[in-house]
Amino acid sequence: MTPSGRRLRSAAWFEGEGLRAFSHNARMRQLGLNAQEHLGKPVIAILNTWSGINPCHMHLRERAQQVERGVWQAGGYPVEFPVSTLSETYQKPTPMLYRNMLSMEVEEILRSYPVDGAVLMGGCDKTTPALLMGAASAGLPAIFVPAGPMLRGNWRGQRLASGTDMWRFWDEKRAGTITDADWAEIQSGLARSPGTCMTMGTASTMTAAAEALGLTLPGASSIPAVDSAHHRMAAAAGLRVVEMVGEGLAIGDVLSREAYEDAVRTVLALGGSTNSCIHLIAMAGRSGIPLSLTDFDRLSREVPVLASVQPAGEHLMEDFHYAGGLRGLLSRLRDTLHLDRTTVTGRTFGEDLDGAEVHDPSVIRPLDDPISPEGGLAVLRGNLAPDGAVIKYVAADPALCKHTGPAVVFHGYEDLRARIDSPSLEVAEDSVIVLAGGGPKGGPGMPEYGMLPIPDKLLRRGVRDMVRVSDARMSGTSYGACVLHVAPEAHVGGPLALVRDGDLVTLDVEARVLRVELPDEELDRRRAAWVPPAPTFERGYGALYYEHITQANEGCDFEFLARPGTTPDPNAR
Ligand code: FES
Numbered sequence: 001m002t003p004s005g006r007r008l009r010s011a012a013w014f015e016g017e018g019l020r021a022f023s024h025n026a027r028m029r030q031l032g033l034n035a036q037e038h039l040g041k042p043v044i045a046i047l048n049t050w051s052g053i054n055p056c057h058m059h060l061r062e063r064a065q066q067v068e069r070g071v072w073q074a075g076g077y078p079v080e081f082p083v084s085t086l087s088e089t090y091q092k093p094t095p096m097l098y099r100n101m102l103s104m105e106v107e108e109i110l111r112s113y114p115v116d117g118a119v120l121m122g123g124c125d126k127t128t129p130a131l132l133m134g135a136a137s138a139g140l141p142a143i144f145v146p147a148g149p150m151l152r153g154n155w156r157g158q159r160l161a162s163g164t165d166m167w168r169f170w171d172e173k174r175a176g177t178i179t180d181a182d183w184a185e186i187q188s189g190l191a192r193s194p195g196t197c198m199t200m201g202t203a204s205t206m207t208a209a210a211e212a213l214g215l216t217l218p219g220a221s222s223i224p225a226v227d228s229a230h231h232r233m234a235a236a237a238g239l240r241v242v243e244m245v246g247e248g249l250a251i252g253d254v255l256s257r258e259a260y261e262d263a264v265r266t267v268l269a270l271g272g273s274t275n276s277c278i279h280l281i282a283m284a285g286r287s288g289i290p291l292s293l294t295d296f297d298r299l300s301r302e303v304p305v306l307a308s309v310q311p312a313g314e315h316l317m318e319d320f321h322y323a324g325g326l327r328g329l330l331s332r333l334r335d336t337l338h339l340d341r342t343t344v345t346g347r348t349f350g351e352d353l354d355g356a357e358v359h360d361p362s363v364i365r366p367l368d369d370p371i372s373p374e375g376g377l378a379v380l381r382g383n384l385a386p387d388g389a390v391i392k393y394v395a396a397d398p399a400l401c402k403h404t405g406p407a408v409v410f411h412g413y414e415d416l417r418a419r420i421d422s423p424s425l426e427v428a429e430d431s432v433i434v435l436a437g438g439g440p441k442g443g444p445g446m447p448e449y450g451m452l453p454i455p456d457k458l459l460r461r462g463v464r465d466m467v468r469v470s471d472a473r474m475s476g477t478s479y480g481a482c483v484l485h486v487a488p489e490a491h492v493g494g495p496l497a498l499v500r501d502g503d504l505v506t507l508d509v510e511a512r513v514l515r516v517e518l519p520d521e522e523l524d525r526r527r528a529a530w531v532p533p534a535p536t537f538e539r540g541y542g543a544l545y546y547e548h549i550t551q552a553n554e555g556c557d558f559e560f561l562a563r564p565g566t567t568p569d570p571n572a573r
Helices: 019-030 060-073 095-112 127-138 164-175 180-189 202-213 228-247 257-269 275-286 293-300 317-322 325-336 349-353 413-419 456-460 520-529 540-548
Strands: 043-048 077-082 117-122 142-146 153-155 158-160 378-382 385-391 402-411 432-436 467-470 482-484 504-508 513-516
Touching: 043 060, 043 095, 043 228, 060 077, 060 117, 060 228, 095 127, 095 540, 117 127, 117 228, 127 142, 127 202, 127 275, 142 202, 142 228, 153 180, 164 180, 164 456, 202 257, 202 275, 202 325, 257 275, 257 293, 257 325, 275 293, 293 378, 293 385, 317 325, 325 349, 402 413, 432 504, 467 504
Parallel strands: 043 077, 043 117, 117 142, 378 513, 402 432, 432 467, 467 482
Antiparallel strands: 153 158, 378 385, 385 482, 402 504, 504 513
């Protein structure tokens, strides 16, 4: 029982006189616990994505101890569960292939074990949506502990941004403007501490979205991973989730349509990663809440970009935190947010924001001096993207936002890699580089190929941005005039599969158009001649993925996870 008289879910495992409860309690003794250490206490699952191969989460083993401290302190019983780690750096072809797998693992652990509440620990890109999707489906009280960004990078006194500066200096190395020795030094300065990428990449975007949804303690998402405030936040989250169990405050009480709308506004004001479109649509789907690309486009026209954080701005996450963090930024948007909804604190979102301030307006800009008056993200449609495509135009050369040029088409990443730097490639500055076959099924897993490389010969001529179109995603730390997430993807017969070298492709961000300048009859003729490619997987998890994955505009969830329905109580049989 909780102090308020609520029966704990875990009581179904531990209470009663029968053999079942006897057996479960005997095994608690085997774990070294006396009855008074766990009986009648909320069991808190600490779902930890720590792994020795994931540098973004390398501090989470230690941080779980602080969460445990908070749980014990509040009268709960903490149990750590190691769950899959999705390392953006190391997992191939992309951790996106495994986001739904982690979400299933989370959901089923929470459902099948004697768990009353959960602390979700992670932050590297897909980890946040995976944890939250699983927890939303399980429906228990849950709180998120973001891994926190790493410290600023450094090279000869220059600030370095993980990801963004790696791409930038890679282009400079290919253009011959930095030496091999410079490049080797940069390698040691890019990522100097535990924590997630310190730009406004997918990790920082999604942890901020989690905070805006009301799933973290206020201000948690931007605390640098190695700051002692991060230790204190972890302990406080452990303490708070025990209280949430007592109050019966479940994740479904926090995740509302209003919460998702505020999360979209937050992402836009941050100039956040395009990946958030896919993840938030998938997360909302698990909450039974309709959210679409149309919502992103509508809100993007209303919300200014206020965070001057790379790649859209100048600064890094450490600067953002010291400037007031997400609470500071949200205080700027306060009048447009849904302030009455409940968060994991048990208070309203508005109460959580009370007292928030901006300490450095050069990092968190005022409404009358934004980085961009609009959200910087546009949803494009047209005969090349009937179900939508996205572009983060705030990180693109403005001159390219209205452009028509001849296509240079690559079918799959291998084809791209083999020919992009070939001296014989017919490509000019005004060409539109097209990659077909980088989508959810074709990629497979929709890898972050979308910042398609600029051909060597154009780089040497000083070209640094071009219009690029693909059904792939791009890293949130990337930049450029890259049209992404074209849906439906080429692998399932989307129009991208029909484009040929020399076809004129039009991008018009203002008009929200992505079009190939061909008559419908010609597209129909090509479609009739199109031969579907072989499935990318024949067996195993890959086949499950291939058979059930939805398209980018639908969130790339598995249709059987996204659909409504009930799941039997594990104790009912
Ligand atoms: Fe983990 Fe960037 S590699 S957040």
